[in-house]
Amino acid sequence: MSAQNLLVELFVEELPPKALKKLGEAFAQVLGQRLVAQGLAPQDAVVTPYASPRRLAAHITGVLPRAADRAVSQKLMPVAVGLDAAGQPTPALLKRLAALGADASAVAGLRRAPDGKAEALFFDSVAPGVDLATGLQSALDDALAQLPIPKVMTYQLESGCELPGWSSVQFVRPAHGLVALHGSTVVPVKALGLLAGNATHGHRFEARIDPVVVPAADAYADTLAADGAVIASFAARRAEIQRQLAAAAELVGGGCRPIEDDALLDEVTALVERPNVLVCEFERQFLEVPQECLILTMKANQKYFPLLDANGRLTHRFLVVSNIRPDDASAVIGGNERVVRPRLADAKFFFDQDRKKTLASRVEGLGKVVYHNKLGTQGERVERVRAIARAIGQQLGGDILAKQADTAAQLAKTDLLTDMVGEFPELQGIMGGYYARHDGLTDDIAFAIEDHYRPRFAGDELPRNPVGLVVALADKLETLVGMFGIGNLPTGDKDPFALRRHALGVIRMLTERDLALDLTALIRAAVPAFGALITDPTEPLADFMFDRLAGSLREQGYSAQEVDAVLALRPSRLGDVSRRLQAVRAFAALPEAAALAAANKRIGNILRKSETAPAEQVSIDLFREPAEEAFRAALADAAAQANPAFERGDYSASLQAWAAVKAPVDAFFDQVMVNADDMDVRRNRLGLLRDLHAAMNRVADLAKLAA
CATH class of the missing domain: 1.10.3210 (Hypothetical protein af1432)
Incomplete structure (x- = not known):
């Protein structure tokens, strides 16, 4: 079976311009995915979308005329259920085989294989691959059903439709043609009351011939361009408009450039099939109106591209993307200049009228x-x-x-x-x-x-x-x-x-x-x-707002642990958050970090669960173990470095100062019983833990870094 490239095109009336790009991409994507899923196209098939005001199309490489047969193994039932003591098939097994289109003769070929603790019977067969006509029909139906159509319309089919029984159809716009070519062969599929062929239509006014016959899938774009005067690819048409806009601005000179607006560019690309950029102008007197007003009315109402000078100021010229290329474009230019003039006059009128009243008088x-x-x-x-x-x-x-x-x-x-x-x-x-x-x-x-x-x-x-x-x-x-x-x-x-x-x-x-x-x-x-x-x-x-902040920080590349550690403290000054995050990241890279984070979490749990209140002031007279004194001394030394660094906003130095307490903290937990029988000693030890917990967690809640 030789693979060939496939082309599918649906020819329709003018599609909604703001939705065209998404419609074209979705149509091609779903079509390609469904063909791959059925084994008709390879996993690495190249899917090229096409979308113009009057067509949605897709070109897919390496499509087979029939998918390869595939082995199917189906579990039937446990051996003990399917075969009796003599090894003969039970009625249950025969019934199951009959449901699969097999009879008792298939029993000898059943495969036994372990299935959990028991052994089961498996029926191995070969499923024939789907043929392209059947598979493409299914894929086409899915692609049309899944289109992100902004609003569906119902329309009547044309008289003499080739599919009897059809009277009306629901789709985004009335469809008038379907092309499906595998190589140069028409694939007999149907959609929206249409049968596939190899003929489409080009530009309404400038096509060289009509209908346009597409000889093969790979000739689609070139044939439409040559015979139909249509650039079928949305991306290619957009790039051509950009090229022409830049060239027209350069021709005007003076460092002029067209206004940058991707949404406008996409919309204009969806409105024309054969773009032709023309330079137009309006009276300079309208430049007395704030340029935002003029720019907005030209963009929103007329889909024009205003021209800005080298300083970013609006000029009295603008660019029009026409859908026709006449030998003499003066009529097109004049028409657009006449159309824009009342719009700009309205803007000037509004501006003049508004200034007759002060803002204060409107309060x-x-x-x-x-x-x-x-x-x-x-x-x-x-x-x-x-x-x-x-x-x-x-x-x-x-x-x-x-x-x-x-x-x-x-x-x-x-x-x-x-x-x-x-x-x-x-x-x-x-x-x-x-x-x-x-x-x-x-x-x-x-x-x-x-x-x-x-x-x-x-x-x-x-x-x-x-x-x-x-x-x-x-x-x-x-x-x-x-x-x-x-x-x-x-x-x-x-x-x-x-x-x-x-x-x-x-x-x-x-x-x-x-x-x-x-x-x-x-x-x-x-x-x-x-x-x-x-x-x-x-x-x-x-x-809600801290959740928004957390999401924003994660999008910036910080880990969930880092973000949670910093925001758990609800920092009073949000400008500090990024510095705290950087400090936490640097701290987490220290060899002592994991042990200190775990110890911090342990201390927090002890303090939270303890029914005994920590001592307000830790007393050295209540120390009973050398590890307590070492703990206190390490806490004091680290705090002497960490607190000044924290106050001057050096959060990295503040956190890293606590690396020195790892050994004393480990020794404390190894050698000291926090919940001592003597209540004063217990409260004193809890006070030590509280002081360390509070001091370590000034920059972030380090317990959040514990695995």
């Missing part, structure tokens, strides 16, 4: 906007954010920072009432910053208004100045405390108020800016702003 209007039915209006929310911001500002910078944070917090949400943000919600905060400057407010306030939503996503920048940092912390804490306080917690993959993102934002600000703020104390201090609206969520919210 009262927030009281008419509902935030949450249990937490009141946006106006009430703003007052809570102000209270929290004042408290944080006072802690970090005194009266001046507290006053600035209060002003910024009061105005931060007012741009929600502007026309521009009403049209483009993505610009909230950004427009507030522009309008604040127009109102004559300082950059400190304007930046804080603009930045208080940051970080918006993983990897986003933090607020630029202390005022923005304070307001961003207050805003996120208000959301977290409020939602936890009314029991509105994230569950599974559902997090409608983005509480996980807010938690990570707070953690990043505290950590990366090394703020002298205690996370649990911050949460607790925010609760009074809500009055009687909520129940105190400090404990569960702190647990």
